[in-house]
Amino acid sequence: MKLRALVEKDAPLMLEWMHDKNVTRYLSKPFGSNTLSDCINFISENASPSADADFLNLAIASDEGEYMGTVSLKNIDRLNAYAEFAIVVRPKAMGKGFSWYGMREIIKIGFEKYGLKHIYWCVDVPNLRAVSFYNKHKFSLAKNVPSAVKDHYRGQDDLLWYEADEKDFIEKCLFGCRIISIRTVPTEGKGCLHYVESLKDVPFDIKRIYYITDVPKNVERGSHAHRTLKQLLFCPYGNIRIILNNGSEETSVDLDKPGKGLIITSLIWRNMIWTVPGSVLCVAASDYYDEKDYIRSYSAFRNYLKGKQ
Numbered sequence: 001m002k003l004r005a006l007v008e009k010d011a012p013l014m015l016e017w018m019h020d021k022n023v024t025r026y027l028s029k030p031f032g033s034n035t036l037s038d039c040i041n042f043i044s045e046n047a048s049p050s051a052d053a054d055f056l057n058l059a060i061a062s063d064e065g066e067y068m069g070t071v072s073l074k075n076i077d078r079l080n081a082y083a084e085f086a087i088v089v090r091p092k093a094m095g096k097g098f099s100w101y102g103m104r105e106i107i108k109i110g111f112e113k114y115g116l117k118h119i120y121w122c123v124d125v126p127n128l129r130a131v132s133f134y135n136k137h138k139f140s141l142a143k144n145v146p147s148a149v150k151d152h153y154r155g156q157d158d159l160l161w162y163e164a165d166e167k168d169f170i171e172k173c174l175f176g177c178r179i180i181s182i183r184t185v186p187t188e189g190k191g192c193l194h195y196v197e198s199l200k201d202v203p204f205d206i207k208r209i210y211y212i213t214d215v216p217k218n219v220e221r222g223s224h225a226h227r228t229l230k231q232l233l234f235c236p237y238g239n240i241r242i243i244l245n246n247g248s249e250e251t252s253v254d255l256d257k258p259g260k261g262l263i264i265t266s267l268i269w270r271n272m273i274w275t276v277p278g279s280v281l282c283v284a285a286s287d288y289y290d291e292k293d294y295i296r297s298y299s300a301f302r303n304y305l306k307g308k309q
């Protein structure tokens with residue numbers, strides 16, 4: 001699964017759900033009269049939004065690139081750090097994890113790239129399928145929806161409002177792992193100094209530091225999980241993509257600035273991709289090196305998780 005820009009060849013598949021009453025029944029806008037050229041226009045207007053655009057519409061796609069639905073951040077308010085979320089998937093994609101994947105990834109973009117703190121959305125109370133989806137993923141009902149957001153739904157009663165709060169959601173998306181800000185001390189005209197302290201910034205005692213250098217571009221390392229080890233990963237120079245997998249779902253975090261750290265808990269399968277050559281991966285670990293703590297086969301990892309249940 002992936003998120004990607006909308007492309008023209010998505011138009012017929014977009015039209016397919018627009019003309020399916022089972023999909024559109026609870027949507028706030030009527031789509032039934034839309035035509036193929038409406039879809040093509042929507043795609044061309046949304047394919048590459050400007051840096052200050054107040055919307056982001058992306059395709060949820062299969063690994064092969066087939067369009068499965070659209071996921072959106074709407075009315076992005078950078079000043080007040082909030083936006084609205086919307087999603088629609090084709091019937092073919094329902095019940096296969098595409099909705100959860102698309103939702104997770106776009107909300108993560110909202111928090112990480114747009115600096116949002118809250119993302120809101122609403123569903124019609126009778127839309128039981130959506131309500132049970134959000135309940136299953138343990139979203140809380142929104143307590144204080146800004147009136148500017150509610151105004152977009154004026155005249156619609158019977159709405160349940162949900163909210164994704166940055167801290168809770170990032171943890172939920174990252175399978176209990178966590179992004180931390182590494183303390184940064186700027187020195188006028190002389191760069192920055194970054195530091196972390198054991199048991200203060202990092203939730204474990206640091207027993208080992210190691211770092212990985214000289215990795216060519218696009219090389220992938222990792223492919224293992226740890227039984228008990230916890231680690232802080234950070235990239236003081238370059239950009240390294242960390243792919244996390246909890247045995248059934250996958251997500252990624254870009255370590256793209258020196259002040260960003262990722263705490264990986266135990267029992268998470270990880271891969272690291274060097275997207276910029278020369279990038280340096282630094283790791284602070286909760287224990288000494290012990291090869292017996294590694295699980296280096298994905299099927300053994302899944303079996304280990306099953307045994308733990």
Ligand code: T46
Pocket residue numbers: 208210212221222223231233270272283289
């Ligand atoms: C991890 C990711 C982020 C040692 O001798 N001492 C050490 O402290 C470490 C970490 C590794 N090694 C040996 C074990 C292997 O023979 O160095 C060799 C390369 O290790 P590995 O293939 O596990 O490297 P990566 O980059 O795949 O994974 C490393 C860490 O091993 C792992 O704990 O989470 O970085």
